[in-house]
Amino acid sequence: MFKHFRYAAILVLLLMAGGVMNAEIRVTTSDALKAATKKTPPEYPPIARQMKIMGKVEVEVSIDEQGNVENVKILSGNALLTTAVVSAVKQWKFEPFTQAGTPAKAVAALDFDFKF
Secondary structure, X not given: OXXXXXXXXXHHHHHHHHHHHOOOEEEOHHHHHHHEEEOOOXXXXXXXXXXXXXXXXXXXXXXXXXXXXXXXXXXXXXXXXXXXXXXXXXXXXXXXXXXXXXXEOEEEEEEXXXXX
16 A cells, blocks of 8 residues: 555656646746847837827737747737737747746736827
8 A cells, every 4th residue: 555655646746846847937027028039019000000099008928948939918908909019029039037947938918008
C-alpha cells in the first residue's frame, strides 16, 4: 500500500510542477510597454475618422515564451476602433518575460486612445 501511495504522491508533484511551468504571469502595463521591442501603432480607421469617433480601446494581450503575441482580447472600446488595435498589437514583439529565471507566458493590459 505504501508503494502505491508513493507513486501517487510523485504523480501529484509532477502534475503540480507542470501546472506551475505553464502558468501565465500577469505583467503591468508599464512593464509590458518597457519590454516591447516592436510597437506597431494602430492606424486610425478612415470610417471612424470620418464619423469623428474618438475613444479609448483596452485590450488584454497574451505573450508567449519567445515574446510573440499569441492572442489579443478586447476588453472595451468602440467596434470601429478595436479592429485597428487588434491588428496592430498582433504585430508587436516583446523581450521574453521570465518567472524563476525561465521564460514564461505573460498577460498584460494595454490602452490606446484615439483622438483628433
